[in-house]
Amino acid sequence: MTLHAKDLVAPEKGQVNRRIYADPDIYHEELERIFARCWIYLGHESQIPNPKDFMTTYMGEEPTILLRDREGQIRALLNMCRHRGNRVCMADRGSTEQFTCSYHGWTYDISGKLISVPGLKEIYFGELETDRSGLVEVAQLDTYKGMIFATWDPQAPPLLEYLGHMTWYLDLLVDRVEGGVEVIGGVHRWVINCNWKLAVDNFIADMYHASTTHISAFMAGFGGGGSRRGYGSLGWTGYQINPARGHGLGTRWCNTDEERLETVSPELAEYERSILPEMERRLGTVRAYRLSPVHGSLFPNLSWLFGTRTFRVWHPRGPEKTEIWAWFIVDKKAPPEVKRAWRLHCMRRFGPAGTWEQDDMDNWIKSSASGRSGIGQRYPVNFQMGLGHERLHEQLPGLVGDLQNEINNRSFYSFWSDLLSGKSWAEIDLKISAP
Amino acid sequence: MSHDLWHEIYHFLTHEARLLDQRRFEEWVELFTDDAFYWAPPRSNRLSKDEAQEVGALGDLAYLEEDKESLRGRVKKLRTGMAWAEEPRSRTRHIIANVEVHPGNSESEVEVSSDFIVYRSRLETDQDFFVGTREDILRKVDGHWKIAKRTIILDHAVLTAKNLSIFL
Numbered sequence: 001m002t003l004h005a006k007d008l009v010a011p012e013k014g015q016v017n018r019r020i021y022a023d024p025d026i027y028h029e030e031l032e033r034i035f036a037r038c039w040i041y042l043g044h045e046s047q048i049p050n051p052k053d054f055m056t057t058y059m060g061e062e063p064t065i066l067l068r069d070r071e072g073q074i075r076a077l078l079n080m081c082r083h084r085g086n087r088v089c090m091a092d093r094g095s096t097e098q099f100t101c102s103y104h105g106w107t108y109d110i111s112g113k114l115i116s117v118p119g120l121k122e123i124y125f126g127e128l129e130t131d132r133s134g135l136v137e138v139a140q141l142d143t144y145k146g147m148i149f150a151t152w153d154p155q156a157p158p159l160l161e162y163l164g165h166m167t168w169y170l171d172l173l174v175d176r177v178e179g180g181v182e183v184i185g186g187v188h189r190w191v192i193n194c195n196w197k198l199a200v201d202n203f204i205a206d207m208y209h210a211s212t213t214h215i216s217a218f219m220a221g222f223g224g225g226g227s228r229r230g231y232g233s234l235g236w237t238g239y240q241i242n243p244a245r246g247h248g249l250g251t252r253w254c255n256t257d258e259e260r261l262e263t264v265s266p267e268l269a270e271y272e273r274s275i276l277p278e279m280e281r282r283l284g285t286v287r288a289y290r291l292s293p294v295h296g297s298l299f300p301n302l303s304w305l306f307g308t309r310t311f312r313v314w315h316p317r318g319p320e321k322t323e324i325w326a327w328f329i330v331d332k333k334a335p336p337e338v339k340r341a342w343r344l345h346c347m348r349r350f351g352p353a354g355t356w357e358q359d360d361m362d363n364w365i366k367s368s369a370s371g372r373s374g375i376g377q378r379y380p381v382n383f384q385m386g387l388g389h390e391r392l393h394e395q396l397p398g399l400v401g402d403l404q405n406e407i408n409n410r411s412f413y414s415f416w417s418d419l420l421s422g423k424s425w426a427e428i429d430l431k432i433s434a435p
Numbered sequence: 436m437s438h439d440l441w442h443e444i445y446h447f448l449t450h451e452a453r454l455l456d457q458r459r460f461e462e463w464v465e466l467f468t469d470d471a472f473y474w475a476p477p478r479s480n481r482l483s484k485d486e487a488q489e490v491g492a493l494g495d496l497a498y499l500e501e502d503k504e505s506l507r508g509r510v511k512k513l514r515t516g517m518a519w520a521e522e523p524r525s526r527t528r529h530i531i532a533n534v535e536v537h538p539g540n541s542e543s544e545v546e547v548s549s550d551f552i553v554y555r556s557r558l559e560t561d562q563d564f565f566v567g568t569r570e571d572i573l574r575k576v577d578g579h580w581k582i583a584k585r586t587i588i589l590d591h592a593v594l595t596a597k598n599l600s601i602f603l
Contacts, residue, residue: 184494185491215515216513219517221508348500358598
C-alpha cells in the first residue's frame, strides 16, 4: 500500500488525522519504518550488571534478549530460534551460559552462536550452515551514560547523532552526580487498549493536562514538586524544549536559587539541596539552578519524569494496544532512606495503581479510540498550542516554546512523517532549524 | 486452631470484601491498624531455578506500598468526585476463598492466608480479573480484628487491566 504520511499529518499547521491512532496498515508501516530503523531503548546497564546476566524486552514487537556475554560485552539478540522461530528464552531475566530451544534442542551460546544441533551429522548430513544460523543480532548497539539503545538498521546514524542535543537534558536524569543512576528492582507492566502514540503525545509535551486530569490526586495530598503554587499551574515559568527531531521535554525555569529549591518535594528537599554544588560543577549553573525539568520523551517510545523518576517504554502491541513497562531510576549514591522516600513518592503516583497515572488511562484510551471514528476523521487532532511562538533561547539548545505549548508534538509528527514516507537517513535532517 | 476462631476470621474477611464491593471505603480503611503495612509486589517470569526471585522483594518497585495515611488519602481522592479513573465507579466483586488461619507472633495476632478473585467491570464493557493470594497479619484491637499487615501476591506477570484503581 502506498502510504502518504504527508497526507495524514500537517505538523506545520499543528494538525494530525486521528486515523493514525487506529489504522492497522499505518501501524505495520510504523513497525517497519520506525521500530525497525530507529534507536530503541532496551534497558539500563544496572539491570544486567554481570557477565551472563540477561533480561528480555521488545524493540517494537520484536522480542529481544538483552545480555552481557562472558566477556561482559553488552549484546542484543532477537529471541527467535533460527529453526522454526520458537523463543529460546522464556524468562523475564536471569543468568545463563546458553539458550536451548525447547522445541528441537538447538542451542546457542550467549553471544548468539549456534553451538549445538541434535543430529547435525546423522540427520542434517552435516549440511546445516550452523555459522550462519546464530541468533540474529541487532545492527548497532550503543549506550549513553548507562542507557542501552540498539537498532536493526545498519544505516541509522550513530546514537549520539540520533539523540542530538537531547543529551544535554538527559544528563539531568542520568548524570547529575558521581556514579550516575541505577534502575532498582521491579517493573510495572500493564496493557492498555490504546495506540502507543497517545502515551508519547502526553509525556513529550503535556503540562496542560495535569491540573485537570490529576486534580483529585492533588486534593488528596499526593502533590508533585514542592511548589506552593502547585504542579501544573498555568502560572509557572518554563519551556517546552525541542532539542532534536522527535525528542522533547518540558521544564520549569527558576529565576532564583530559592525558586529552584521550591520545586522539590519536601521529603527529598535535603538531598536535592545537598547535591546542587556537585551538579553545578558537573553540569553548569543553567542546568543545576535554572532548570527543574518535568517530563521528557525520546523518539519513538521512551518517556520519563525527571523529578518523580518514573522511566518507561511504551511497547506497541497492535494499532490499539500498548504494553507499558515502567521502572524507577535513581541516583546510585543517594542514601537508602532517600531512595526509599523517592521510590514511595514515585509508586504512589505512577504505575497502574498510581494516584496520578490511573486517571490518565481513560483519557488516552478514549482519545485513541476516536481514531476509529469515521466522522471523527473529518476533524483533525489539534496540536496548535503555541504554533508560531517558537524561538531560540540563548542558554538552551533546541527550539523552545512556553511551558504550555505543543511544539514537541509537532516535532514528533514531523519526524514520524519523514520516517513513514520512506526517506533514507541521509534525506532526514535530525537537527532542529530556527523558526 | 479452633473452629470458632476460623469462623471469626472468615467472617471478618467476607465482611471486608463486602465493604469494598459496596464502596464503603471509609469503613474499610478503619479495618486497618494505625501502623498497618499494605504491600503488593510485582511478579516476574523466572526459570524454576530462580523461583525465589519470582515475587518482588521488599524495597523493589511495587504496585502498592501503603500505610494507613496513604490508604486514607486514596479514599479521600475517590470522594473528590474528580477521580476520573473511578468516575463512574468500578463495579467490583471480591471473591475470597481458601482461608487458612495460623497462630501469630503474639496472643493478639493471627496469620491468615486467603486467595482472591476480584472481578472488576467498568464503563460499558471493560472487564478485568485480578487474581492472587493475601498473606495477612490480623491483630485484635479493643476486641475487634484489624489488619496490621497485608501482602498481596498477584498471579499476573503483566496486568492486562488499564489500571489498578480499586482496592484488593
